[in-house]
Amino acid sequence: MRTIFIIGLLVCISMYASRVSTTVAKNTTIQVHSLPNPAVILREGELLLKEGDLVLRLNSDPASQFIKNFNRRDKRYSHAGIVVYEKGYPYVYHMVNGAENPGERLRKDSLARFADPRKNTALGIYRYDLDKTETARLKKWIHQWYAKGIQFDSAFNYATDRRMYCTEMISKLLDRASAGRITIAFTRPTATEAALFSTYMQLPLSYTSRLRLVAPDNLFLHPACRLVKAYDFTKPV
Numbered sequence: 283m284r285t286i287f288i289i290g291l292l293v294c295i296s297m298y299a300s301r302v303s304t305t306v307a308k309n310t311t312i313q314v315h316s317l318p319n320p321a322v323i324l325r326e327g328e329l330l331l332k333e334g335d336l337v338l339r340l341n342s343d344p345a346s347q348f349i350k351n352f353n354r355r356d357k358r359y360s361h362a363g364i365v366v367y368e369k370g371y372p373y374v375y376h377m378v379n380g381a382e383n384p385g386e387r388l389r390k391d392s393l394a395r396f397a398d399p400r401k402n403t404a405l406g407i408y409r410y411d412l413d414k415t416e417t418a419r420l421k422k423w424i425h426q427w428y429a430k431g432i433q434f435d436s437a438f439n440y441a442t443d444r445r446m447y448c449t450e451m452i453s454k455l456l457d458r459a460s461a462g463r464i465t466i467a468f469t470r471p472t473a474t475e476a477a478l479f480s481t482y483m484q485l486p487l488s489y490t491s492r493l494r495l496v497a498p499d500n501l502f503l504h505p506a507c508r509l510v511k512a513y514d515f516t517k518p519v
Contacts, residue, residue, distance in 0.1 A: 366390070404515065419459040424455060467504075
C-alpha cells in the first residue's frame with residue numbers, strides 16, 4: 283500500500299510540474315536580437331541621398347581608429363565623401379589612400395562600396411543648406427579636381443590644392459561653393475597626437491606639431507549641416 287501511495291504521489295508531482303512548465307513556456311517571450319541587414323541599410327541610404335550630401339563612415343582598420351580620435355566632440359566617423367549625381371545615379375567622391383586606392387587619386391564610388399559593411403561599422407548621411415547655385419558650384423569644382431586627378435595628401439598640408447585629404451577637400455568645396463558662407467573650423471593636435479602622427483605618417487615632429495587639421499566632426503557638426511540618417515552596422519535591432 284505504501285509503495286502504491288508513493289508512486290501515486292510521484293505521478294501527481296510530475297503532472298503538476300508539467301503543467302507549471304507549460305504555463306511558463308506559454309507566458310515567456312524569448313527575445314532574439316539580430317544585426318541590421320546591410321543590404322537594406324544601403325538601399326535605404328541610397329534613396330535618401332541628395333546632391334551635395336556629406337557621407338561619413340567608420341572603417342574598422344587601425345588607421346581609421348587612430349584618425350577618429352582627432353574628433354573632439356563626436357568620434358563616430360573617420361572618413362568623409364561628398365555626393366554628386368551623374369545620369370541619375372548618386373556617387374560618393376572621396377580622397378583615400380592605402381589598399382583601397384593604391385593610385386591615391388580622387389575617386390568616386392557607389393554608396394555600397396564606400397560604406398561596405400564588411401569593412402565599416404558606421405555610416406552617416408548629413409545635409410548642408412546649399413541652394414541650387416551653390417550646389418552647382420560644388421559639382422563644378424569636384425569635376426575639375428577629378429579631371430585633374432588630384433591625389434591624396436599624406437602630409438596633410440591644407441595650404442596647397444595639388445594634393446588633399448578627404449575632409450580638407452570637402453572643407454574647400456564648401457568654402458568655394460558657398461562663396462565663403464560655410465567655413466569649416468580646424469582642429470589642432472595635442473602634443474601626444476602630434477608625436478603619434480609624426481611616427482605614424484613619418485613626418486617631422488616640428489611639422490606635425492603645427493598642423494591644422496579638418497576633423498570629420500568639424501564637418502558634420504557645423505551649424506549649416508543637419509543629420510539625415512545615421513546607421514550603426516554593429517548595433518542589434
